[in-house]
Amino acid sequence: MNFPSLVAIRQAISEGQTTCLDLVNFHLNEINKQENLNVFLEVFGEEAQERAKSIDEKIKSNSAGKLAGLVIAIKDNICYKGHNVSASSKILENFESLFSSTAVERLLAEDAIIIGRTNCDEFAMGSSNENSAYGSVKNPINPNKTPGGSSGGSAAAVAANLCQVALGSDTGGSIRQPAAFTGTVGLKPTYGRVSRHGLIAYASSFDIIGPIAKSVSDAAIVLEVMSGGDNYDSTCTKREVPAYSALLNSTKTKRIGYLKDALENPGMDPEVVTLFQAKIDKLKAQGYTVEPIEFPYLDFLVPIYYLLTTAEASSNLARFDGIHSGFRSKNAQDLESTYKLSRTEGFGLEVQRRIMLGTFVLSSGFYDAYFAKAQKARRFVRDKTLSFFHDYDMLLSPTSPHTAFDLNLDYQDPTVLYLEDIFTVQANIAGIPAISVPMGIHSNGLPTGIQIMANRFEEAEMLAFSEVLMNI
DSSP states (O other), rough: OOSSSSSHHHHHHHHTTHHHHHHHHHHHHHHHHTTTGGEEEEEEEHHHHHHHHHHHHHHTTTOOOOTTTEEEEETTOOOOTTOOTTTOOGGGGTOOOOSSOOHHHHHHHHTEEEEEOOOOOOOOOOOSSOOOOOOOOOOOTTTTBBBHHHHHHHHHHHHHTTTTTEEEESSSTTHHHHHHHTTTTTEEETSSSSSOTTBOOSTTTEEEEOOOOSSHHHHHHHHHHHBBBOOOOOTSSSSSOOOOOTTTOOOOOEEEEEEEEHHHHHEEEEEHHHHHHHHHHHHHHHTTTEEEETTTTTHHHHHHHHHHHHHHOOOOOOGGSSSSSSOTTTOOOSSHHHHHHHHHHHHHHHHHHHHHHHHHHTTTTTIIIIIIIIHHHHHHHHHHHHGGGGGEEEEEEEESSSOOOOOOOOOSSSSGGGGGTTHHHHHHHOOOOOOEEEEOOOSSSEEEEEEESSTTTTTHHHHHHHHHHHHH
16 A cells, blocks of 8 residues: 555545545554664544544545645654654653644644654764664665664665655755655745644744655645745744645746765766766757856855754753753752753753854854854855855755665764765755655665755746656
């Protein structure tokens, strides 16, 4: 029961071939069979079954929402009222959310079925899903490989057919890189397109919720439902939401630029370059104008990103202190030891590392030297990136320099993993939408991804072009 899209699911339901309850039971069975992947931290089995029965009745009475039949998983940093949410961290162990995120509320209102919460890197900090307090997620294509991070559990859930779509969050590539590593579609919307209300913050000026799906059409309809203004999030735009799912058949010939500097990066796998070049050749054969563009700032993107995001993380995670909320150490004796021990025992090493870096960046005497300069550099990168859209409709690059790497590698320098974000952080720095779609299969049997970036709030055009790119 591996449906390529929600359209196919609705067709099968209308023809009496399946029901929402059948779909939920199938996915629950698959979750049990593939438990070794460590994808789900919690499965909402009975609740999902009851909801499926209710939606089946609504389908019979022609009153079902546009997502009826869609079984969805949510990353463990997205709030769902009455359900635990931990950001895969010990410091939020057994915490039950008092409200649902706006994104979740909107999906439920259109009759989506939430089947469980997926494992992720702790507080969305990581590129391999090995930073979770609950163990690593394994890539369903090859369990010895990482599914990517931080939304690795969500990507693995879709790739392993444990659900149809999963929500992730993307701060610097956390939806797109896992999508590339698992052969799925991963969409990061424009900053402000989807409300962040109910998303546990990592870096508030970068974070965004987005879907990981099997198809562009599923990503489009989920984005369509989640998007729109929200009084709970002042950074969320109130501009009109296009009917993304109805605009996928655009055949307008476009001008495409690709990042020449990305292909010439010394860390690139030659086969990934070959697959990328093959896509470019096919686009040209179909009448697209595809030209290389110069962007000699790739080496600056990762430092800009980590200086700013760790600073924001230092501020956002200050609330988890053993006093106000979250885990409290049993070994604490007084106020000072409560702070120290609770945070030391509650946070994992990577989260501690980023908090320390962010605190240093914001500290007296270093603020102007690091944080202020990084903000100026961010504005420069944003302006330079947006300037490309005067001449080009879309920008292309590989999503990742290589395919999924081995789990449990021993890194002498843990910051080496920060370079995994080299091609994805540009979209977050500039606040533009980006999507990763499957590009081809490497000789090692693992999938690769190609990244498409578009101008701010041009998701409709980007999704239509993604549909073309996936099918050539």
